[in-house]
Each structure stands twice: as C-alpha cells, then as structure tokens.
Amino acid sequence: MANEALKQEIQSALRNTTLSRTLGKFCETYPERRLKSYDGVDFEETRDNIRRVKGYAAEHVDEMIEEFTKNCTARGGHVFHAGSTDEAMDYIRKLVKEKGVQTIVKSKSMASEELHMNKVLGEDGVLVQETDLGEFIIALEGNTPVHMVMPALHLNKEQVADLFTDYTKEKNEPIIAEEVKTARKVMREKFTHADMGISGANVAVAETGTVFTMTNEGNGRMVGTLPKIHLYVFGIEKFVKSLSDARYIFKALPRNGTAQRLTAYLSLYTGATEVCLDKETDEKAPKEFYCVILDDPGRREILADETFREVYDCIRCGACLDVCPAFSLLGGHVYGSNVYTGGIGTILSHFLVSEERAEQIQNICLQCGRCKEVCGGGLHIPEMIMKLRERSTRLHPNPTYKFALDAVSDRKLFHSMLRIASVAQPAFMDGAPMMRHLPMFLSGMSEGRSLPKIAQVPFRDVFPTIRQDVPNPKGKIAIFTGCLLDFVYIDTAKAVIKDLNSIGYLVDMPMGQSCCGAPATYMGDVENAVKTAKLNVDAMDAGNYDYIVSACPTCTHQLREYQELLKDDPEYYEKAKELGDKSYDFCKLFHMLGGLADEGDDKEINITYHDSCHLKRSMGVFAEQRELLSHTKGIKITEMKESDVCCGFGGTYSIKFPEVASPILAKKIEHIKETGADMVAVDCPGCMMQISGGLDARDIPMEVKHTAVIIAEKRGLM
Amino acid sequence: MGAADGLYERFDKNLQAVNGNSWLCSVGEAADVIVKAYKEAGIGDACLVESPLVNEIGVKDALEKAGITVYTDHIRLHSETAKGGICEVQCGIADLGSVLQLGDNIDSRLVAGMSEYYIGIVKLSSIVEDYDAMFDQLCAMKELPSFVGFITGPSRTADIECVSTVGVHGPLKLSIVVIADI
Numbered sequence: 001m002a003n004e005a006l007k008q009e010i011q012s013a014l015r016n017t018t019l020s021r022t023l024g025k026f027c028e029t030y031p032e033r034r035l036k037s038y039d040g041v042d043f044e045e046t047r048d049n050i051r052r053v054k055g056y057a058a059e060h061v062d063e064m065i066e067e068f069t070k071n072c073t074a075r076g077g078h079v080f081h082a083g084s085t086d087e088a089m090d091y092i093r094k095l096v097k098e099k100g101v102q103t104i105v106k107s108k109s110m111a112s113e114e115l116h117m118n119k120v121l122g123e124d125g126v127l128v129q130e131t132d133l134g135e136f137i138i139a140l141e142g143n144t145p146v147h148m149v150m151p152a153l154h155l156n157k158e159q160v161a162d163l164f165t166d167y168t169k170e171k172n173e174p175i176i177a178e179e180v181k182t183a184r185k186v187m188r189e190k191f192t193h194a195d196m197g198i199s200g201a202n203v204a205v206a207e208t209g210t211v212f213t214m215t216n217e218g219n220g221r222m223v224g225t226l227p228k229i230h231l232y233v234f235g236i237e238k239f240v241k242s243l244s245d246a247r248y249i250f251k252a253l254p255r256n257g258t259a260q261r262l263t264a265y266l267s268l269y270t271g272a273t274e275v276c277l278d279k280e281t282d283e284k285a286p287k288e289f290y291c292v293i294l295d296d297p298g299r300r301e302i303l304a305d306e307t308f309r310e311v312y313d314c315i316r317c318g319a320c321l322d323v324c325p326a327f328s329l330l331g332g333h334v335y336g337s338n339v340y341t342g343g344i345g346t347i348l349s350h351f352l353v354s355e356e357r358a359e360q361i362q363n364i365c366l367q368c369g370r371c372k373e374v375c376g377g378g379l380h381i382p383e384m385i386m387k388l389r390e391r392s393t394r395l396h397p398n399p400t401y402k403f404a405l406d407a408v409s410d411r412k413l414f415h416s417m418l419r420i421a422s423v424a425q426p427a428f429m430d431g432a433p434m435m436r437h438l439p440m441f442l443s444g445m446s447e448g449r450s451l452p453k454i455a456q457v458p459f460r461d462v463f464p465t466i467r468q469d470v471p472n473p474k475g476k477i478a479i480f481t482g483c484l485l486d487f488v489y490i491d492t493a494k495a496v497i498k499d500l501n502s503i504g505y506l507v508d509m510p511m512g513q514s515c516c517g518a519p520a521t522y523m524g525d526v527e528n529a530v531k532t533a534k535l536n537v538d539a540m541d542a543g544n545y546d547y548i549v550s551a552c553p554t555c556t557h558q559l560r561e562y563q564e565l566l567k568d569d570p571e572y573y574e575k576a577k578e579l580g581d582k583s584y585d586f587c588k589l590f591h592m593l594g595g596l597a598d599e600g601d602d603k604e605i606n607i608t609y610h611d612s613c614h615l616k617r618s619m620g621v622f623a624e625q626r627e628l629l630s631h632t633k634g635i636k637i638t639e640m641k642e643s644d645v646c647c648g649f650g651g652t653y654s655i656k657f658p659e660v661a662s663p664i665l666a667k668k669i670e671h672i673k674e675t676g677a678d679m680v681a682v683d684c685p686g687c688m689m690q691i692s693g694g695l696d697a698r699d700i701p702m703e704v705k706h707t708a709v710i711i712a713e714k715r716g717l718m
Numbered sequence: 719m720g721a722a723d724g725l726y727e728r729f730d731k732n733l734q735a736v737n738g739n740s741w742l743c744s745v746g747e748a749a750d751v752i753v754k755a756y757k758e759a760g761i762g763d764a765c766l767v768e769s770p771l772v773n774e775i776g777v778k779d780a781l782e783k784a785g786i787t788v789y790t791d792h793i794r795l796h797s798e799t800a801k802g803g804i805c806e807v808q809c810g811i812a813d814l815g816s817v818l819q820l821g822d823n824i825d826s827r828l829v830a831g832m833s834e835y836y837i838g839i840v841k842l843s844s845i846v847e848d849y850d851a852m853f854d855q856l857c858a859m860k861e862l863p864s865f866v867g868f869i870t871g872p873s874r875t876a877d878i879e880c881v882s883t884v885g886v887h888g889p890l891k892l893s894i895v896v897i898a899d900i
Contacts, residue, residue: 022879133875136876150876153879183887184886192742217886218873221830221867222888225828243856262868268866271864274822279798407750
C-alpha cells in the first residue's frame with residue numbers, strides 16, 4: 001500500500017471543505033479562463049519559443065552565468081555565484097550581518113525557500129517578513145503553501161480573520177475586502193522600515209544583467225523600491241540569453257498562472273537603481289543591489305540527465321497543478337515539500353528538496369497527461385514521473401506489487417487466476433450484474449463503484465466460434481484484446497470484429513497474447529514490462545497482418561511503446577517497431593479505413609461521450625469517434641462538461657488510491673447526469689468499468705457502451 | 719490617423735478590463751480632468767513628480783487651486799501618507815491597457831506604487847499597439863534603463879478564497895490621462 005502517512009495526509013486534505021470548495025472551483029473554471037486569456041496569442045508557438053530560448057540557456061549555462069555577472073556588475077550590482085544551498089545561505093548571512101540588517105521584506109522567492117532562509121536568518125535574530133498576502137497568511141498559520149501561485153487556498157476568510165486578529169491584537173471581521181485592507185496596513189509599516197528587500201526572479205537576462213519580477217499585489221514593487229539594499233535569489237534555470245528571449249516567458253506565465261494577459265506589475269531591474277536613503281533629507285543614491293545565483297548540485301544533476309533536462313524549461317506557472325484531477329482535490333500539502341507541489345513539484349522535489357518524499361508522492365499522479373497540454377515549457381511531466389517511478393522501483397521494490405506484477409506477466413498463471421476468479425465471484429454478487437462490495441483488504445476497490453463480473457467464458461474461447469462472413473477481404477487485422485476485452489467485455493471484442501468485417505476486413509486473434517504490460521510500466525516495473533513486451537511482440541507476429549487493432553487505448557498506447565522499451569534489444573526492436581507502427585485504436589483504424597456511410601436504425605438515442613486520457617492525449621484521437629457516432633442515424637451527441645478529464649480509473653490507480661479516484665469519479669458522474677443523456681459512450685474498457693461501476697453504485701440506470709458496440713448495434717451487425 | 723486609428727479606444731477598453739480607467743484629452747484639458755477625478759474620489763493630498771509634460775499641463779497649480787495639497791519634493795516621506803500620486807509614464811500598450819515607467823527616478827516609482835489613487839500621464843504618441851511592439855522598443859534601446867516597470871491596472875489579489883479583490887499593497891484605484899498630441 002501507499003505510505004500510510006501519505007494516506008493520512010490525503011484523508012486530511014479531503015476533509016478540508018474550504019480547500020475542496022475554493023481549489024475545486026478555481027480548477028473547474030481555470031481551463032476556460034486560461035483559454036480566453038490566450039485570445040490572439042498562439043500558445044503552441046509561444047511554448048515552442050520558450051523551449052527554444054530556455055533550451056539555449058541550458059546548453060550555455062556557464063556562459064549565461066558569466067555574462068549576467070559581467071553585465072549586472074557593470075551596472076553597479078554585485079553577483080555571487082553559489083555552488084550549493086549552504087554556500088548561498090552563508091553568503092546571505094554574512095551580507096545581512098555586515099550591513100547590520102535587522103528587518104527584511106521579501107516577495108516570493110522559491111529559491112530562498114530551498115535555502116530555508118527565513119528560519120536561518122530568524123535564528124540570527126533577523127526578522128524576515130513575507131509580504132505576498134497568501135505567504136503572509138500561511139506564515140502566520142505556520143504552514144507551507146498549498147498552491148505555488150495561491151499559497152493560502154486551504155483557509156477560509158473566517159480562519160484568516162482569526163489569524164489577523166491574533167497578529168494585530170484587534171478584531172478582524174471575516175470580510176475579504178477588509179482583510180486585504182488589514183494586510184495593506186500591516187505591511188506598509190514593514191515596507192517603510194525594512195533594511196533590506198529580497199526578491200525572487202521569474203527570469204534573468206544574461207545579455208543585459210536584468211532580473212524580472214512579476215506580481216499582482218504590488219509587494220514586489222515595494223520590496224524593490226523602498227529598502228536601501230535589494231537582494232535577488234534565483235536558480236540557474238531562470239536564465240535566458242536576451243531581453244527579446246524573455247518576452248516569450250511573460251506571454252505564457254500570467255496566462256497560464258492566473259489566466260491574466262499580464263499581471264498588474266512586471267518589473268525589470270538592471271543593476272543598482274535609485275533609492276531614497278533618508279526620507280527627512282530626501283537624499284538619493286543608487287541602491288545596494290545583490291544577486292545570488294543558486295547553482296547547486298541538484299540543478300546540475302537535472303542538466304546532466306537527458307531524461308530530466310527539460311525540467312529546466314519549467315517557467316513555474318503552476319498550470320500543471322490547476323488541471324491535475326488529483327491536485328484539484330488534494331491541494332499541495334500532500335506533496336510534502338514546502339516549496340514545490342503538484343506534478344512538477346514531484347520532479348523538482350526529487351532533485352532539489354527530498355528524494356525520499358518525492359518517492360512517496362510520485363504515485364499521486366494519475367498519468368492522465370492533462371498537464372502536458374497546458375505546460376508553459378512543454379515538459380513531459382507524466383513521462384518524467386514514470387521515470388522516477390522506475391528508479392524508485394529499482395531501488396526499493398514493493399514485494400506485494402512485485403508478486404502481483406510477476407503473476408500478471410506470466411500469461412498462463414494470470415489467465416488461470418482469472419478463470420478461477422470467474423468461478424469464485426458469484427459469492428460477492430448476490431445475483432446482481434455487478435459486484436458492489438468486496439471483503440476486507442479489497443474493499444477499497446469497490447469504493448464508490450461496483451465492479452463488473454469476469455466472463456464465464458473468455459473471449460479467446462469465444463473467438464473460434466465467431467463466423468466472419470467477408471467474401472473478398474481487403475486485408476487481415478489482428479485483434480489485441482488486452483485483459484478487459486478478453487475476460488470481461490466480451491461483447492466489445494465481438495463488436496470490433498463485426499464492425500471491421502462490415503467494411504471488408506478479416507480479423508484474427510493471435511492466442512499467445514497476454515496483458516499488454518501497462519500495469520508493470522505504470523508501477524515502474526521495467527523488468528516485467530519488457531517481459532510482456534517481448535511475449536506480445538512474438539505472439540502478435542505483426543508481419544502477418546495489415547493492421548493490429550485494440551479497443552483499449554491503454555493497450556494500444558502500450559503496444560506502440562514496445563519499441564521504446566526494446567530499443568536496445570537488436571533481436572526485438574525491429575519487430576516491436578513494426579507492431580507499434582501497425583497498431584491503432586479501434587475508432588482511429590475504423591475511421592482511417594473509411595468508416596461507414598450514414599446508416600443506423602434511426603431509433604433516437606441521446607449519447608454523451610467520455611474521452612479516455614490515452615486516446616485523446618497520447619494518441620490525439622477525439623474527433624474520429626464523434627464523427628463515427630454522429631454518422632449513425634438516430635444518435636444525438638450531448639457533450640458533457642470536462643469530457644476529457646480523467647474518470648479516476650488510471651489502471652492500478654483506482655486500487656492504490658481509491659480515496660482519490662472515488663471523488664474524481666463522483667464528479668464525472670455528476671457531469672454525465674447533467675447532460676440528461678440516455679447512454680455514455682467510451683472507447684476505453686477501463687473507463688467503461690469505472691463509469692458503469694460509478695453509475696451502478698448510485699443506482700443510475702444508464703448504460704455505458706464502447707463506441708464499437710454502439711456502431712455494431714445501431715447498424716444491426718450483432 | 720492610419721495605424722493609430724482606434725488605438726486609444728483599445729487602450730481604454732483593455733485598461734477598463736483590469737479595473738482601471740482613462741481619459742483622452744488635450745494638454746489644456748488634462749489638469750481639470752485630474753482635479754475632477756481627485757475631488758470625486760475625496761483625495762485631499764497628493765505627491766506629484768514634476769516633468770516637462772506635467773508642468774506644461776499645470777497639474778500642481780490646478781490641484782492647489784482646488785484645495786488639494788501637493789507635494790513635489792520629499793516624495794519618499796510624503797508618499798507614506800498622501801492618498802494621491804501623479805507622474806508621467808513613458809509608454810503605453812493598447813492591447814493590454816498597460817503603461818510603462820522607464821528610468822531611474824525613484825520618486826516616480828514611489829508615487830506609482832504607494833498612493834491609494836494613482837494617476838499616470840502618457841502621450842498618445844507613446845502608446846504602442848501591443849506587447850511585442852513594446853518589447854521590440856525595449857530591445858532596440860542602446861542601454862536598458864535601470865528600471866522598467868509595466869503597470870496594468872491597480873494592484874490586486876485573489877489569495878483569500880480565490881475572490882478577486884482590487885487594491886492590496888499598491889494603488890486601490892488607477893487612472894491614466896492620455897494626452898492627445900498637438
């Protein structure tokens with residue numbers, strides 16, 4: 001099981017009603033608001049440019065440091081290049097002591113959090129005041145940020161009022177506008193009396209020695225305007241070469257971060273700007289301006305690692321958090337780092353904060369891929385999390401998972417177990433069509449959903465009895481059923497064959513096939529993933545067929561990934577490539593081969609469609625199935641809200657984290673209900689199992705069918 | 719007019735979308751506009767950063783005649799208490815409703831950041847079409863000023879319960895006077 005402490009933290013987050021209300025609402029409205037903010041701006045082009053300019057800086061990071069240092073120094077700044085967090089903190093401590101600094105005002109700097117700056121300087125007797133409203137609130141609470149951009153979302157206005165009352169010793173009413181006024185009043189006094197300001201940089205430009213800070217509240221401007229000493233702390237990943245390069249980042253950062261076209265303030269400091277030294281005499285002079293560049297071993301490790309180097313392209317916009325179904329439920333505290341949260345936080349925490357914590361939290365990712373669509377730096381976050389899982393599984397294998405995956409990877413053993421289960425299951429079914437409760441340690445699997453029964457006769461035994469009447473076949477297709485079509489959804493496999501027969505293709509089922517290996521891959525078990533890949537490459541013998549069809553996008557995706565898994569195996573690579581190149585998911589292949597003319601029984605049915613994560617985001621198939629359905633007479637499609645948001649199945653995810661998967665499913669069911677549709681169409685048997693289980697558990701009499709089945713039934717093919 | 723057609727209208731529309739507002743007026747009209755705005759908002763004192771354009775408009779005299787106390791020196795001291803703040807800004811961006819401060823002058827940064835009601839004054843001819851045009855201008859400068867600040871509406875936050883609230887550490891209200899070129 002997942003770490004017990006993590007499980008408890010997940011429960012605690014789920015109990016926080018303020019968090020679920022505010023974060024839930026924010027995340028629900030975020031995609032549309034974000035999209036609107038990009039009106040007139042090409043996001044794909046922008047992020048390509050971000051990758052290009054940040055990629056260049058990463059390749060030339062030593063030059064960037066040298067150039068920035070030269071140019072900032074030439075404009076009156078002082079630059080310290082720190083080779084570790086300790087070195088950075090030692091420099092800052094000495095500077096603070098030497099300048100006699102007693103009070104510091106700080107606007108958000110994630111790098112300074114990595115240094116534990118507030119605590120260290122606090123121990124030296126220096127007061128470090130967080131000035132961002134959210135950061136100020138959580139500092140009063142003694143907590144860590146729940147969100148990278150909005151750190152105090154877990155607290156309601158009543159709790160904030162209590163914290164402010166304690167701090168100001170005056171009664172604060174739970175009225176947000178008044179609380180903001182209190183923050184302004186409290187912080188004004190801090191800004192005007194501070195000896196030093198500390199800022200974090202969103203970008204540092206090598207060619208000009210310029211640092212950029214983006215804020216909405218104006219605290220960043222105060223920190224850079226009022227104190228006589230101004231210190232920037234930022235990591236080497238903030239560099240770009242030129243001022244022109246920086247523009248791309250600020251096109252994406254506010255739009256991705258808060259769905260704004262630009263934040264209220266964007267400030268560029270190049271060296272020592274003017275400051276007022278004495279308000280009574282109005283004496284002015286250039287401020288003392290310092291930059292600490294954090295170049296610690298963790299950052300160098302990222303740059304040196306081919307798989308993770310693209311982490312450098314992250315612009316810290318937080319978009320990956322805002323679209324993550326798990327994050328929108330849990331918030332950032334379960335990610336355990338006091339700096340970085342969510343999907344990107346999992347990766348950054350591994351390199352920059354704590355490998356141990358990162359190992360626990362990497363499993364929170366559903367692998368739905370939604371973050372990749374919006375990532376401002378174009379990072380492959382799910383793939384990188386998978387790589388972390390692989391590393392972690394290699395270092396610390398979980399014996400229970402290993403045992404299960406070993407069994408699944410042994411075709412004969414696994415299939416025997418399924419056949420035995422099909423006999424044993426009536427004990428849990430009470431004559432119902434689905435299992436609503438499982439005993440003891442399996443109970444989590446049926447939390448908020450019923451489970452389908454395992455077929456008495458698997459599809460592999462049914463297949464030889466199916467008559468395929470195709471007089472002049474155009475070609476031969478091999479079906480890869482995967483576990484769910486072979487042992488649970490027999491009718492779907494039958495429908496795939498009937499549909500393909502109807503357009504002139506014969507279908508064969510190679511009997512040596514087994515589980516596609518996705519469970520092993522998603523649990524980081526490379527050994528078993530490779531084992532099943534080889535088994536299926538041999539079994540499917542792709543050279544004998546025109547195409548390979550699968551009606552499970554996870555399986556299709558996995559078949560396509562075999563060539564990557566076997567890239568270093570000269571015996572298997574070419575065969576794996578042929579298998580991958582010929583493999584298509586049902587709708588894509590059916591559509592590609594011409595689909596069908598407008599036919600159907602013309603009986604009216606209102607269908608809503610749920611997009612599978614793998615089909616839409618890994619394979620880009622979302623229009624084809626809608627087209628096939630809408631060309632079937634009688635079908636009306638009513639789109640549900642967030643049709644492409646994960647249903648919570650996530651393969652083994654719904655077993656490992658039923659407490660997270662269950663509310664994700666509940667939301668999906670709500671969206672389905674809102675459409676008033678008669679039926680839910682899906683293309684993934686995993687989603688079918690999850691959604692039909694969720695509907696059954698709630699006594700909602702709505703059918704969930706695979707597109708292949710709907711097409712076959714409406715056209716009288718089965 | 720050509721390319722500048724509708725430039726001010728777009729600037730104003732985009733500024734309004736971020737809770738700011740603007741007026742397009744001539745040098746001769748500007749002082750009255752500012753006085754009226756401050757009177758309506760109940761502003762009794764203001765820090766003013768003088769510049770040739772500000773002086774040409776005659777802001778100081780007009781405000782003082784209207785009974786509003788004006789500070790033109792010791793801005794650091796007076797900005798702690800004065801409710802109003804006025805200075806010239808160097809550029810604007812029509813597609814964002816943004817204005818830009820370019821330069822080293824600390825007083826301009828103080829009034830734009832610390833006042834409750836900030837009024838910026840910009841020439842219409844200094845407003846560029848969009849963000850990219852502004853960056854192109856910055857990139858073309860021989861030397862970047864030590865401070866460049868984009869200001870897009872009054873300060874704001876959504877840090878408590880995601881409720882958008884205007885006016886945190888910076889101005890609660892922001893207006894821009896756009897001076898039509900003679």
